[in-house]
Amino acid sequence: MIRTDQSDYVGRFAPSPTGPLHFGSLVAAVASYLEACQHDGQWLLRIEDIDPPRQVAGADLAIIRALETYGFEWSGPVTYQSQNRARHDDVINTLIADGLAYSCAxxxxxxxxxxxxxxxxxxxxxxxxxIRILTGNESIRFADGLQGKYSQQLESAVGDFVIRRRDGLIAYQLAVVVDDFDQGVTHVVRGVDLLDSTPRQIYLQKVLGMPTPAYLHTPLVLADDQQKLSKMTGAEAITFTAPRPTLVAALRALWQQPPPELGDNDMHDIWSWAKENWNTKSLKGKKSVLQGS
Ligand SMILES: [Zn+2]
Structure with missing residues (x-):
C-alpha cells in the first residue's frame, strides 16, 4: 500500500504463528486491510510470537506466504512481537516500581x-x-465501530489480571498494548472474540499514559456446524492454488456483494473492486457469519 501523507491512519494485522492462515483469519485480515486502504492508511503486519509453547515452527512464514499469495501489501517490514521483549519487561518493571503491579503466587x-x-x-x-496489574472499580467504556457501546468493570469481571506469567512469558494483553503504541497504531480491526479483552487493553493504555486506538471488531466466521473456525477446531489452511475464488468468498463472508464473475478476474482487479466498494454497514452488530454465506 502506498503511504500518502494525508492520512495518519495506522492499522495492523497481528496473527499468532500457531498454525496456518485459515478462512476465519483471512476474513479478519481482509476487513482490517480494506479499512486501512479506505482511509489511505498504513497497514502493518506483526507476528505475535510471544507464546512459544503454542507456536508451530514455520507457521509465521506460511502466514506471510499466504498473505502474499492473496495480494495483501503491508507497509514496512514484518515485525515480530518477541523482538520487543526487553521493552515489555521494562514496562512491567516500571509498573511494579510504581506500585501498580505486584507478584502473585x-x-x-x-x-x-x-x-x-x-x-x-x-x-x-x-x-x-x-505479575498482576492492580485494577479498580471504575467502568471501562468504549464505542466499537461495529459492536456499539461496550463497558466492563474490571475488578468484578476479571480482577487484577496477569501481565507476565509465572513461566516468564509476557501476557498478550500487555504485549499488544505496548506494541500497538510503539508502532503508532491508531485503528485496531480484529475478530469479535477479542472484544472482551479490549477493556483490559484500554485500562493498560490509561495506566501507561498511551492513547486508545479506535476499535472495530468484525464477526467471527462459523463453520456450517456453527463452530468458530479456528486453529483449535482444526480449521483448514486457505488454499494456495485457487486464491481468487477464496478471496471473493471472504468478501462475501463480510457481507460485501461482489458480482458473480469477480472471481474470474485477476487478483489486482478483485482488490480494486473490494477497495472501491468496501462498506461495513451490513456488518453492524453482527457477532458471527457463516462460512458458506
Ligand atoms: Zn495471588
Missing amino acids: CSRSDIGGPVYDGRCRNLQLSGKHA
Missing part, C-alpha cells in the same frame, strides 16, 4: 474461578511469580 486452583480476588496485593512476595 496463586495457582489456578487457589483462585478457583475466572475472577482473581487480589489476595496477593499486599504480600510483597519476592521470587519468580506471575
Whole structure:
C-alpha cells in the first residue's frame, strides 16, 4: 500500500504463528486491510510470537506466504512481537516500581474461578511469580465501530489480571498494548472474540499514559456446524492454488456483494473492486457469519 501523507491512519494485522492462515483469519485480515486502504492508511503486519509453547515452527512464514499469495501489501517490514521483549519487561518493571503491579503466587486452583480476588496485593512476595496489574472499580467504556457501546468493570469481571506469567512469558494483553503504541497504531480491526479483552487493553493504555486506538471488531466466521473456525477446531489452511475464488468468498463472508464473475478476474482487479466498494454497514452488530454465506 502506498503511504500518502494525508492520512495518519495506522492499522495492523497481528496473527499468532500457531498454525496456518485459515478462512476465519483471512476474513479478519481482509476487513482490517480494506479499512486501512479506505482511509489511505498504513497497514502493518506483526507476528505475535510471544507464546512459544503454542507456536508451530514455520507457521509465521506460511502466514506471510499466504498473505502474499492473496495480494495483501503491508507497509514496512514484518515485525515480530518477541523482538520487543526487553521493552515489555521494562514496562512491567516500571509498573511494579510504581506500585501498580505486584507478584502473585496463586495457582489456578487457589483462585478457583475466572475472577482473581487480589489476595496477593499486599504480600510483597519476592521470587519468580506471575505479575498482576492492580485494577479498580471504575467502568471501562468504549464505542466499537461495529459492536456499539461496550463497558466492563474490571475488578468484578476479571480482577487484577496477569501481565507476565509465572513461566516468564509476557501476557498478550500487555504485549499488544505496548506494541500497538510503539508502532503508532491508531485503528485496531480484529475478530469479535477479542472484544472482551479490549477493556483490559484500554485500562493498560490509561495506566501507561498511551492513547486508545479506535476499535472495530468484525464477526467471527462459523463453520456450517456453527463452530468458530479456528486453529483449535482444526480449521483448514486457505488454499494456495485457487486464491481468487477464496478471496471473493471472504468478501462475501463480510457481507460485501461482489458480482458473480469477480472471481474470474485477476487478483489486482478483485482488490480494486473490494477497495472501491468496501462498506461495513451490513456488518453492524453482527457477532458471527457463516462460512458458506
Ligand atoms: Zn495471588
